[in-house]
Amino acid sequence: MSAAIEVPVAxxxxxxxxxxxxxxxxxxxxxxFNLLTGSRQKVANYAGVTVERKQGRLTxxxxxxxxxxxxxxxxxxxxxxxxxxxxxxxxxxTAAGESAPDLIVCVLDATNxxxxxRFALEVARLGRPMLVALNMSDAAARRGIxxxxxxxxxxxxxxxxxxxxxxxxxxxxxxxxxDAHGRTQPALPIAPDADLHAxxxxxxxxxxTMPRRTDARDDLIDRWVLHxxxxxxxxxxVLFLIFQAxxxxxxxxxxxxxxxxxxxxxxxxxxLPDGLLKSLLVDGIVAGLGGVIVFLPQILFxxxxxxxxxxxxxLPRAAFLLDRxxxxxxxxxxSFIPLLSSFACAIPxxxxxxxxxxxxxxxxxxMVAPLMTCSARLPVYALLISAFVPQRDVWLFNxxxxxxxxxxxxxxxxxxxxxxxxxxxxxxxxxxxxxxxxPSYRMPRVRDLAIGLWERATIFLRRVGGIxxxxxxxxxxxxxxPAPPDGATGPAIDYSFAGRIGQAMEVVFAPIGFNWQICIxxxxxxxxxxxxxxxxxxxxxxxxxxxxxxxxxxxxIAQQWSLATALSLLAWYVFAPQCIATLAVIRRETNSVRTxxxxxxxxxxxxxxxxxxxxxxxxxxx
Amino acid sequence: xxxxxxxxxxxxxxxxxxxxxxxxxxxAVEDAREGDHIAGxxxxxxxxxxxPVKVLASGPIGADPLLVQIGFTRFxxxxxxxxxxxxxPSA
Numbered sequence: 001m002s003a004a005i006e007v008p009v010a011x012x013x014x015x016x017x018x019x020x021x022x023x024x025x026x027x028x029x030x031x032x033f034n035l036l037t038g039s040r041q042k043v044a045n046y047a048g049v050t051v052e053r054k055q056g057r058l059t060x061x062x063x064x065x066x067x068x069x070x071x072x073x074x075x076x077x078x079x080x081x082x083x084x085x086x087x088x089x090x091x092x093x094t095a096a097g098e099s100a101p102d103l104i105v106c107v108l109d110a111t112n113x114x115x116x117x118r119f120a121l122e123v124a125r126l127g128r129p130m131l132v133a134l135n136m137s138d139a140a141a142r143r144g145i146x147x148x149x150x151x152x153x154x155x156x157x158x159x160x161x162x163x164x165x166x167x168x169x170x171x172x173x174x175x176x177x178x179d180a181h182g183r184t185q186p187a188l189p190i191a192p193d194a195d196l197h198a199x200x201x202x203x204x205x206x207x208x209t210m211p212r213r214t215d216a217r218d219d220l221i222d223r224w225v226l227h228x229x230x231x232x233x234x235x236x237x238v239l240f241l242i243f244q245a246x247x248x249x250x251x252x253x254x255x256x257x258x259x260x261x262x263x264x265x266x267x268x269x270x271x272l273p274d275g276l277l278k279s280l281l282v283d284g285i286v287a288g289l290g291g292v293i294v295f296l297p298q299i300l301f302x303x304x305x306x307x308x309x310x311x312x313x314x315l316p317r318a319a320f321l322l323d324r325x326x327x328x329x330x331x332x333x334x335s336f337i338p339l340l341s342s343f344a345c346a347i348p349x350x351x352x353x354x355x356x357x358x359x360x361x362x363x364x365x366x367m368v369a370p371l372m373t374c375s376a377r378l379p380v381y382a383l384l385i386s387a388f389v390p391q392r393d394v395w396l397f398n399x400x401x402x403x404x405x406x407x408x409x410x411x412x413x414x415x416x417x418x419x420x421x422x423x424x425x426x427x428x429x430x431x432x433x434x435x436x437x438x439p440s441y442r443m444p445r446v447r448d449l450a451i452g453l454w455e456r457a458t459i460f461l462r463r464v465g466g467i468x469x470x471x472x473x474x475x476x477x478x479x480x481x482p483a484p485p486d487g488a489t490g491p492a493i494d495y496s497f498a499g500r501i502g503q504a505m506e507v508v509f510a511p512i513g514f515n516w517q518i519c520i521x522x523x524x525x526x527x528x529x530x531x532x533x534x535x536x537x538x539x540x541x542x543x544x545x546x547x548x549x550x551x552x553x554x555x556x557i558a559q560q561w562s563l564a565t566a567l568s569l570l571a572w573y574v575f576a577p578q579c580i581a582t583l584a585v586i587r588r589e590t591n592s593v594r595t596x597x598x599x600x601x602x603x604x605x606x607x608x609x610x611x612x613x614x615x616x617x618x619x620x621x622x
Numbered sequence: 623x624x625x626x627x628x629x630x631x632x633x634x635x636x637x638x639x640x641x642x643x644x645x646x647x648x649x650a651v652e653d654a655r656e657g658d659h660i661a662g663x664x665x666x667x668x669x670x671x672x673x674p675v676k677v678l679a680s681g682p683i684g685a686d687p688l689l690v691q692i693g694f695t696r697f698x699x700x701x702x703x704x705x706x707x708x709x710x711p712s713a
Contacts, residue, residue, distance in 0.1 A: 075666055076666040078662065080663050112693075112694045114694055118666070118668065197673075222689070226689060227679075229682070231682065316698070320681060323681060323687050323700070324681050324683035324687065430659075431660060433659075433663065435667065435698075436697065437695060437696065438696040438698060
């Protein structure tokens with residue numbers, strides 16, 4: 001947007017109508033928001049909390065500017081989660097940094113009025129200007145639910161409109177109403193001590209006819225999807241397909257990004273004169289960011305699937321099937337999908353924890369997500385296993401495969417221990433609840449998926465990208481300065497700050513068997529785990545390109561390192577947070593530097609302990 | 623909220639004990655302790671006396687959680703949560 005048209009828009013926002021969308025979870029509020037605002041959305045956080053603030057803008061047919069706030073879904077204004085507290089505070093006009101909306105649009109699922117009307121009455125009781133949108137009115141009509149809008153309007157004292165969030169033009173009636181009324185009258189007063197359930201029943205009896213209680217289609221699907229045996233089998237197939245797709249579909253994009261980064265580095269290298277600028281751009285920024293961006297295809301594909309599972313209504317079903325298992329580990333059924341995603345990459349996993357309402361469960365899930373063996377560990381594991389673990393069979397199994405399997409298990413066991421400890425020593429011992437609604441199944445809409453994916457991608461690139469860029473430059477600086485003295489024989493990195501820090505670190509890392517070359521490689525390896533392989537190649541002064549270097553490196557370290565050192569480094573990589581992108585996402589998602597520091601510290605401490613144990617036990621046995 | 627034991631004290635049972643697919647009517651939601659948020663939330667979600675409920679399914683491990691149908695809505699409740707709801711089989 002150019003500056004010329006920015007001005008009138010900004011001026012218009014001061015007197016534009018400010019509307020808040022409220023409603024129960026699963027009322028289709030976000031789909032309605034997407035329909036109303038399209039791509040004119042801004043996602044941020046509410047002041048001081050990690051609740052997502054989604055605001056959008058629209059112009060009504062008659063040219064009225066409207067600012068729409070999509071408030072978090074809530075079952076009640078007596079909040080049970082930070083999300084619901086925000087919804088209540090914004091409606092009351094007491095939220096920090098937010099003024100009370102001019103108009104509250106209460107969105108109801110027309111097929112689920114018994115639950116949703118109660119919340120509408122709670123909102124009506126606030127006495128603020130409001131109107132009611134009966135969403136999914138098409139689905140209600142299909143199921144034979146007949147709603148007498150005039151009677152409902154009369155009983156509530158506010159306008160009631162039909163909306164169909166999933167159809168183009170489905171919000172036209174709402175837009176017309178925004179034009180006609182703008183600020184509508186508050187609802188008819190409801191006594192503060194009135195029994196809202198009784199009120200709901202009165203409204204339903206007066207204005208709604210419904211022939212059948214539940215959707216036959218949902219009944220049928222749930223009979224299979226929630227079946228103790230068939231349900232778990234379906235879940236396993238779904239997850240298997242997702243992982244297959246993530247790795248198979250992402251691979252060409254990742255290869256493309258790799259090739260693009262190499263091309264860019266080569267051309268920048270050819271154009272720029274030798275010197276610091278070239279080194280900063282080519283070795284620092286292009287190589288460093290390239291190492292992180294290469295995971296973007298995997299991250300986006302995973303997100304696409306998570307969004308589709310969520311939109312379709314399957315995600316809460318998976319949580320239902322796995323809740324008991326996850327509770328045993330101090331987590332909740334809702335933790336499962338984020339943790340599973342973390343096996344590809346912890347970043348979408350941590351960002352997906354937004355679907356966990358309980359803040360304690362969410363924090364535990366975020367804390368243990370980096371322990372899942374992500375795909376960036378595989379190059380490190382592959383290097384060390386092929387160099388040190390003999391290629392032979394143990395009973396029926398390949399020994400190298402067994403070691404790789406053990407590394408995965410070690411991460412899972414570590415996560416279980418950490419979540420158990422977090423629960424055991426948590427100060428807040430209040431009972432955690434599930435109380436999870438299993439909504440009707442829905443076909444995911446391309447528009448909603450695209451907007452959701454776009455949001456996640458921008459958060460990752462814009463918010464997290466800045467931190468990654470800054471740290472990449474810092475790592476480059478540490479690995480480059482000071483330059484080696486004249487007549488130096490070793491690789492330049494040996495003489496740099498990173499080299500010196502690495503050599504100083506050797507004192508600390510000698511007890512776990514790391515030599516100074518490993519210590520140095522760990523520093524640039526903070527950018528992303530797989531970078532450690534190329535960093536080791538640099539330290540050992542192998543100048544070949546990446547794949548050949550990995551082969552040479554394998555032979556070299558097989559001669560120079562002991563088995564104990566190799567196993568120790570493997571154990572280190574199971575736990576160590578050698579990934580600044582993950583740490584940056586933890587900071588962003590918890591809105592807390594302290595949480596990020598705690599996560600980093602405990603992960604490094606665990607890594608050190610595990611490496612120490614691996615080193616000492618191997619030494620004692622050999 | 624008190625358990626209403628005037629009319630049905632013999633057949634009142636906890637929702638967690640209700641056999642699957644058996645129709646029942648809620649007679650009360652008990653607080654497990656003073657100021658029990660979970661019981662309060664259950665009432666907000668529509669678990670109030672007089673509402674018909676049914677248990678439709680249970681989780682694969684330890685038959686926990688339970689899938690409970692109330693009105694048009696299905697909720698997954700852990701057994702400890704369902705135990706707060708007192709029901710009277712209506713068949």
